[in-house]
Structure formats: C-alpha cells, structure tokens
C-alpha cells in the first residue's frame with residue numbers, strides 16, 4: 001500500500017484520486033522527450049467533463065515522445081491529508097509529483113479557481129512567482145478563456161497560450177525541451193528561453209512586458225515589451241491569439257477517458273463547432289472564439305459512434321457555443337439520433353437556442369431518453385433581449401416550450417440574468433412573466449397529450465438567476481457592474497414573487513462580485529490573490545467554501561479598492577487586457593456597444609439576413625460586420641453547402657449493428673450470473689461507481705442488454721450483498737439480462753479488455769430465471785484481514801485475543817445513524833474468527849452473516865478483538881457463501897434470542913467497544 005493509498009480512506013471521495021480509468025494512458029517517463037502535467041484547478045468531476053482536457057490529453061498522448069497526465073485540485077480534506085502526510089500533489093496516471101514534470105499546463109476556465117492554482121503550485125513545491133523559478137521547476141503555462149485577460153495571475157505563470165492550443169501548445173513543448181539544457185548553462189538563460197517561446201504565435205510571456213499606471217482610470221496597463229537583451233528582438237506586441245483555421249486538422253478524439261465516478265457531464269461530448277457569431281453582447285466566448293468553424297457532419301457521426309464503442313457510454317451531447325446554429329443542425333441531429341437509436345443510446349444538445357427546439361428536434365433527442373431541457377432567454381422582456389442582442393422572441397419561447405412538452409418532456413430549466421445594462425423593474429417582472437408562460441404552456445401541452453390523470457408527474461420548471469458580469473472582450477466590457485446590495489435586492493424581488501411550481505436556484509451574489517473584480521483586474525491583483533490564499537481562500541467558486549471576509553481583508557491589506565475594477569468606463573479607457581489581440585477590433589466592439597443603447601438588434605453574421613440556418617440561395621448575401629477577422633464568406637458558403645449536400649446524399653448514418661427485437665419482459669431475456677474481482681485501488685469505488693463501470697464494460701463488449709422501461713431506461717442488473725468502501729473483494733457477483741444468448745467464452749475477454757486494473761470478470765454463466773435474486777442467494781461472507789507489523793507478530797498472543805472474542809456472548813458496538821446512536825451486537829453476525837501466520841503476516845479469517853437482517857463491519861470485529869482501531873490493516877472479502885453451502889458458519893436470524901435480533905436504541909449491558 002503506497003503512502004497515498006493510506007490516506008484515501010480519510011477523504012470524502014477517494015475515487016477522485018485513484019486514476020486507472022478506462023482509456024487513461026500510462027507511459028514510461030524515461031522514454032519520453034517531454035512530460036506534461038495537465039493541471040485543472042477544480043475538482044475531478046468538473047475537470048473530467050471539460051472538452052479541452054479531453055482534446056489535449058488525447059492530442060499530446062498520441063505522440064510517442066510525450067506523456068501527458070492529469071492533476072486536479074485536491075478538495076480541502078485531501079489537501080489537509082496530503083500536508084499531514086507530507087505528500088506532494090501527484091498525477092493520476094503514474095502518481096508522479098506535479099513538480100517533477102517538464103511542463104505544468106493549467107486550464108483556466110473560471111476566475112474563481114485562482115486560489116486553487118496556488119494550492120496546486122504549493123503542494124507541488126513550485127514557487128508561486130515566475131521570477132522565483134529556475135530550470136529546476138517545471139515551465140508553468142496557462143490556457144483557456146480566462147487566459148485572454150490574464151493580468152491578475154500574470155505573476156504566477158511563465159507564459160500563457162492565448163486562443164486555440166492544438167497548434168501552439170505542442171510547439172511550445174517542443175521548443176522548451178529542445179532549448180532547455182542549452183539555455184540552462186547561459187547567464188539569464190531562463191529569461192532568454194522565455195523570450196524564444198514568446199515568438200510562437202499565441203504565446204504571451206508576462207515577464208517580458210512593461211506595466212504602468214494609467215492616470216485616467218487608475219489601472220496598471222501593459223504598455224509594451226521590456227528592453228531586449230543584446231542580440232534579441234523586442235517581444236511581439238500586442239499578443240495575437242492563436243487560431244486553428246480548419247478543425248479537420250485536429251480530429252476530435254473518440255477514445256476519451258471514462259471516469260470511475262459520476263462527473264458533471266458523464267457522457268460523450270462531441271464538439272460540432274467552435275465559435276459563435278450570434279453576437280450576444282454580454283458574451284466573451286462569442287468574441288474570443290470567432291469565427292465559427294464547423295466540423296463536418298461525417299466526422300461528427302463517425303467519431304460519435306466510435307466513441308460509444310470505445311467508452312461504453314450510452315449518451316452523447318452535441319456540443320458548441322450554440323448548437324442550433326450549426327449550419328445543417330436539424331439534418332445532422334436526425335442522422336445522429338437515427339444512428340444512436342439502434343444502440344439504445346441517446347443524444348442531448350448543449351447550449352441550445354430556443355429556435356433549435358422544434359417538434360422535430362424534440363422528437364430526435366427524445367427517441368431513447370427524455371429528461372429535461374434548458375432554455376436561456378437571459379432577459380425577461382423583448383426590449384432587454386434586444387439590448388443584449390439575444391436573438392429570440394416571445395414567439396420562439398412559446399413554440400419551444402409547446403414543442404418540448406407536447407413531445408412528452410417533463411422538465412425545463414430557464415436561465416436569466418439580473419443586473420443587465422439598462423435593466424428596469426419591468427425587466428425583472430418579465431422574468432416572472434416568462435416563468436408563468438412556460439408553466440401555462442407546459443400544462444396546456446400536457447393536457448392536450450391526454451394520459452391518465454394522477455399517473456403523470458407534475459411539470460418541473462426550474463429558474464436559474466445569475467448576476468451579469470461585464471467580462472473583458474464582450475461588447476459590454478465597459479459597463480459597470482451593479483453593486484452587491486442592488487443585485488441582492490433584484491434577486492430578492494424575483495424570489496419573493498416567484499409563481500408556484502417554479503424552483504429557483506440563484507447564483508451567489510458575493511461570489512459573482514469577486515468574479516467580476518478578478519475578471520477585470522490588473523496585475524496588482526496577484527498580491528491580493530496570494531494574500532487571500534495564505535489566509536484560507538480555497539475553491540472560491542463553491543458557495544460552501546467561499547469566504548468573502550478573506551477577500552475583503554485581502555483587498556484592504558494590499559490597499560486596493562475592488563470597486564475600481566467593476567466600475568463603468570468610457571470606451572476610450574485603457575484596459576488591463578488591451579495588449580491581448582483577439583483579432584476582433586475594438587472599433588467593432590464599440591459600435592456594437594453603442595447599438596445596445598438604441599435597443600438595436602444585430603443579426604448573426606455568417607448567415608443570411610433572414611436568419612435561415614443554411615443559405616439556400618447562393619446570391620443571398622451573408623451578414624458581416626467586418627469585425628476584424630476577414631472571413632472568406634464565399635468559401636464559408638460553398639463549404640457548408642457541400643457538407644450539407646454530402647449529408648443529405650448519405651442514405652443513412654452508419655448502422656452499428658442489426659436491430660434486435662427487444663423482449664417485452666425479463667422472462668424472455670437471457671439471464672447471466674458473473675463473478676468479478678474488486679482488488680487494489682478500485683476498493684475505493686462505491687457500489688454505484690462499480691455498477692457504472694461494469695455496465696460500460698458490457699456495452700463496450702457489445703452485449704445487448706435488457707433495459708428498463710420509462711423515460712430513462714437503464715440496464716436491468718442486480719448485485720450481490722453490498723461491500724463497504726475501502727474493502728477489497730476477491731469475489732463479487734452481478735447478474736444481467738441480455739436480449740440475445742451470448743457466447744460467454746468470447747464475450748468474457750471482450751468485457752475484461754479495458755476494465756480498470758483490479759476489476760476483472762472471472763466467470764459468466766447462464767442463470768436460471770427461477771433462481772433466487774442475488775440479495776437472498778448468499779447468507780455468509782468470509783473476510784480476511786492481514787495485520788500490519790505494528791500489531792505485533794506473536795501468534796500465541798493473537799490467538800488468545802481472538803479466542804477471548806470468540807468466547808464472548810455479546811459485543812455491543814455503537815453507530816451514529818441520522819444523528820441517533822444505534823447499538824448493535826456484533827455476536828449476532830460474526831462466526832468463529834481464526835488467526836494464523838501467512839507469509840510472515842498475521843492473517844485473520846472472519847465469517848460474517850449477510851442479508852436483509854444486517855451485517856457487521858470487519859473493522860468493528862478487529863476493534864473488538866484488539867481494543868483499538870487497527871490502522872493499516874488490509875481487509876478483503878474472500879468469498880460469499882450461498883445458503884446451505886458448507887463453510888464457516890455464522891449465527892442465523894433464527895438462532896438469536898428474539899429480544900436481541902434488531903439493533904436497539906441504547907443498551908447498557910454487554911461489553912462495548
């Protein structure tokens with residue numbers, strides 16, 4: 001057991017730190033030219049859902065000379081345990097300390113993760129500031145949307161990759177490892193090497209630039225490159241973002257990581273396009289990822305199907321900033337949905353604009369599974385939606401709601417913002433009115449659908465209200481953010497007038513205010529972040545962790561007024577992010593900003609004025625505002641037309657396998673019973689995690705599993721008696737139903753092929769329908785416990801202690817259940833314990849009763865024997881014994897005095913442990 005394994009039982013979710021997931025890649029570092037730690041400054045569940053991680057992990061690991069491994073921010077409980085044990089932060093793949101990689105690349109998605117970056121650097125023993133690092137430290141690189149306005153964290157990074165990383169990041173890795181040894185010998189070698197990196201398009205090295213205070217607004221502005229060293233050219237200024245012109249040059253990965261535990265987006269996410277030209281004026285992403293680049297329908301369909309095969313997922317999300325704006329979206333969706341239906345897999349849509357919700361799209365997305373869908377009107381009135389350039393109308397909203405609920409969908413979530421420019425009370429009332437509209441239309445659609453009254457679940461309408469933050473590079477970047485008090489008041493206004501039947505979730509206002517400050521801050525904020533971190537700031541984006549008092553004190557300690565960074569600004573103001581060139585001109589943003597105050601809607605570019613998704617008429621002009629990107633609209637037109645024609649000509653999307661006639665009931669399916677192991681690190685996986693892992697393994701092996709009925713069908717599976725977290729098992733049992741008879745000898749190796757190490761199917765046998773369910777099949781479990789040396793090695797002494805336990809008639813243990821102390825007698829569940837020496841270690845066998853009458857924890861038995869909790873013991877469930885099967889016996893429910901059968905609230909008799 002390594003040092004990290006020893007602390008895992010002490011943390012809330014050990015599965016976050018295990019690694020070894022299906023499709024994770026382990027390489028020998030000694031054979032690599034470069035090693036890269038992909039650092040994600042948030043928890044596993046969020047980081048693993050991130051598309052950028054999936055893309056770069058696959059892209060870098062495709063290379064034979066690069067190893068890319070993952071490191072996520074440890075939750076505070078894990079941070080505490082790592083510090084107590086004196087352990088560094090380690091990668092998931094090889095448990096290499098993060099500080100030993102050549103390069104650490106942080107994905108920067110959210111300003112409120114800044115303090116976590118410092119936690120990760122600290123636990124990796126990497127100096128916080130670039131000026132304090134030498135060649136002994138990894139190169140610390142940042143990328144992602146937040147890197148476009150990076151000044152608040154500029155001092156913590158050696159460089160940033162601004163824009164698309166597919167081309168720039170590998171070039172940076174290559175140049176760094178090529179020059180590192182040579183430059184390490186030179187005076188000022190690190191500074192000179194960073195200067196070389198700055199020549200890669202999209203790479204920004206903050207230490208190579210001068211800053212000065214702008215007297216007009218009081219911001220610390222980046223004014224130009226510092227004096228170059230002799231023989232050097234000044235660093236490029238401004239710093240242009242990197243753009244991948246054709247996404248086809250970087251095919252989307254199909255063999256993606258499959259997490260053990262449930263993550264936020266636990267499915268295949270297929271990027272169908274990058275960029276968005278809808279022009280929402282509050283949106284930063286719509287500017288920094290321009291222009292729209294679409295993946296071909298063929299690539300999308302083929303990669304999606306391949307990804308299902310390679311992961312075992314049964315759900316796909318088509319992902320883009322605005323999915324419905326994909327140029328042949330309805331046709332693509334239809335083909336994808338057709339292909340997936342044969343595999344009982346479903347398709348969902350990320351970031352769907354309301355005009356994408358039609359009778360056809362709700363039908364296609366609901367073919368296999370119907371859950372909920374999300375609409376983001378953002379503003380309650382048409383005037384406000386025109387101000388923010390959200391191109392949707394009341395009619396669009398009504399049509400979408402009716403279409404979704406008529407098609408049998410049950411849940412809808414509405415996203416709105418408070419604090420938008422020019423907002424009035426009427427706009428807040430508009431939010432409430434739109435909720436009422438949705439409730440009314442949903443109920444009408446449901447009643448038109450008919451159905452038995454009382455059998456349907458009520459319509460579920462969720463409302464999310466967030467605070468508008470004027471983000472850099474959005475058209476509203478100059479607008480002042482509402483004060484915290486005003487935003488709270490606006491949220492209260494909505495909350496207190498909410499119609500019945502609507503469930504509200506509100507974004508935490510103090511968090512949004514600090515997010516605004518960090519988003520628009522200058523380089524001086526680095527000291528504020530560092531102060532806050534030293535005083536306890538961690539996971540600031542999580543309301544339960546966020547400490548506003550610490551941030552207030554941090555600003556006061558550094559003598560900075562947070563309001564300076566969220567105030568309203570004239571368009572001539574010099575901004576802390578002006579030195580980053582997104583390729584979209586400031587003139588365009590100013591014009592668009594001014595249009596907002598004339599309530600002027602500007603239609604999306606790259607499309608005809610009429611707003612059709614696809615230009616049917618070649619003479620129809622496409623909208624362009626000459627934003628700076630110089631799109632070749634003729635080329636865009638002909639490419640999209642060609643792709644659409646190809647899609648329409650294809651008879652149907654590739655069929656995965658012949659359609660199978662599904663039996664109507666369990667009785668007609670083929671039932672199989674399997675034995676499998678859960679050894680090593682998978683012992684920290686929960687019952688649900690194991691269930692998901694096995695289901696995906698069976699799907700990867702193309703086992704046609706019987707699914708439950710209803711809106712969210714699930715494989716019909718059952719497991720043997722539950723196993724506690726942290727305990728290994730040499731023999732677990734699971735049963736499933738297949739729609740077809742299986743050649744189990746052929747299927748078994750397929751199922752085992754990509755399972756995490758430690759989980760292995762040992763057998764797969766047909767199981768009679770009449771056979772009992774697994775929960776009643778077994779009545780005893782045989783546990784083994786291998787004691788650590790610290791418990792002594794005197795076998796006779798141990799035998800005496802075990803015999804004393806065996807002779808006792810009652811051993812009461814206390815357990816807190818839902819705040820109440822429950823007492824249970826171990827002797828009702830435990831048979832004769834035995835101890836022996838096995839391979840120089842003391843080895844106990846503990847027979848325990850299992851089943852509906854309850855069971856005992858082997859750790860409690862050990863504590864009862866030795867009088868203390870045994871640390872470092874290795875416990876394993878060796879076998880489950882069927883009722884009537886010979887083997888060690890345990891008390892049965894019938895053999896126990898009836899007074900003592902059930903746990904009691906409190907007893908004072910018997911020996912307690």
Ligand code: SF4
Pocket residue numbers: 277290291292605606623624625626627628629630631
């Ligand atoms: S150049 Fe024209 S078409 Fe291209 S992104 Fe800018 S406004 Fe849109």
